[in-house]
Amino acid sequence: MDKNEFEVIIIGGSYAGLSAALTLGRSLRKTLVIDGGEPCNRQTPHSHNFLTQDGSTPSQISHVAKSQVAKYDSVKFYEGLAIDGMRISEGFEITTSNGDVFTTKKLVLATGIKDIMPDIKGFSECWGISVVHCPYCHGYEIRNKKTAIIANGDRAYHLVSLVNNLSKDITLLTSGIKEFEENQFEKLQRHKIHIIEKKIVAIEHSNGQVERVVFKDGSVENYECVYASIPFEQNSALPKKLGCKLTEHGHIEVNLMQKTSEEGIFSCGDNSSMMRSVATAVYGGTITGAMINNELTQEYF
Template identity: 55%
Template sequence: MLNEEKYGTYDVIIIGGSAAGLSAAMTLGRSQRKVLIIDEGLPCNRQTPHSHNFLTQDGATPAQIALTAKSQVLAYPTVYWESGRAQNVTQEHGIFVVRTDRNGEYFKGKKLILATGIKDILPTIPGFDACWGITAIHCPYCHGYEFRGKKTAILANGERAMHLVSLVRNLTADLTLLTNGTANLDAKQLKKLRQHDITLIEAPLISLIHEKGHVRQLVLEGTDHLTMDALYAAVPFQQHSNIHRTLGCTETEQGHIKIDAFQKTNVPGVFACGDNSSGMRSVANAVAAGNLAGAAANMELVQDNF
């Protein structure tokens, strides 16, 4: 059902109310666009204790940043918030119809911004999920400074492993590479590891011993426990929502929503921003992408009516 009196047709509907979605909403709100944000409250960084590498907010919790951002965005009188999950989107006569999981409720919008995020596919290693985002981490730029000089392991293989090793080696000399099985590395790469005194272990990782998410030891098959302070991990991901696929949005080879320089997808009127369309996973990047998506959506609205 649609409450026409309360909602009518929005200029833009934003699916996802974390950093990217809120940033897009602020840009649109400041252009006096009628905007609806639909969010189910499950950001991928909800377990991360602190956010870093974001000017003015370094060290704040992601929850604090989101709460402040939400209060500032909703201060604009044309921006609205709806709690819930957007289940599907269709188009009717050039208007996007977004249906939610709340009693069949739906909303209409002229443009659509997908800020739906991604979901990490964590390995089924005991203790890993409890440490994820705390001491089992993915990004040296987001977390590396806090673990500088610490005993650090990297769980990865192949080219991805070498990429992470090269970045993390700048932060600590006490570095171990865990390939979790036979190393997919050539002679040149192995020589690089030896040159930088990086230990290579191929034994499978069995479990993480931790205290409230703070890793203490890594248990490897057939070896002694390794004392560690941090574990970087290159884990695969999946899109948090399939809405872009039902709309016909294409993806990159890596699985991100494919966008142009202005956050536009291949589907007219549909934009994407944040982790769902970028390999640069950070709050700062999400805010920048959302700002651009909001401006691009507003420009299309201008062009449609000017």
């Protein structure tokens, strides 16, 4: 192998990618991690619900993880973006934004997802700080606060049911006509969930901490925290370019072994899981690394 040939290339060096790299490094697989250095949770002040690291910052966890993976000589790191990829006879060819070209037998897509921010002034500045997506990741820290939930339909109903155990002062902001089945609406009323259907135009905040929600009619409501269900897209164009199937929700389709629909391509992390958390990303990466090592073992042995 020359310096640009690898057994495995991992695109994405956050928790899932580093976890896969750790497993492969411990199996002496020549591995390259290509990472652009902008994880989706970079604005989040603390990470929770991950054993041994509960309350650490995302960057602290990443720093420790990368330093541990870097101890394995077979794992190399490349700072930059993978912008193109194609299947070749020996496996795959990956091209970076700097024009560097690498080849690999197996490919891991740990590229994450990109949240699509709504047209609400102040929303993106609060995202991951006091406007959050997950009760498991953030709910304990904002328990018993005056809470708004920006969502509608089935997703709103599901979020309300989870948050109801963490706060008894919940308002559902549908930002339009509410869309609930009759039995859902009856249960929301039974639990005294207030619903506001007015369009949201802004979130007023102080350094990312929610203070007020402003509606199109000029009215204002005070809240201390907000949950929001927003759409996302794949962070990288490579999964589609390489032919990987997506689920109806927009995730990369994988089986229990983290294999995509394309032979030789694996995926792990937020891009292929509905469970957005450090713990599930690490789990997916570990499985990915082990399954790739097993495939290479069977091919070589």
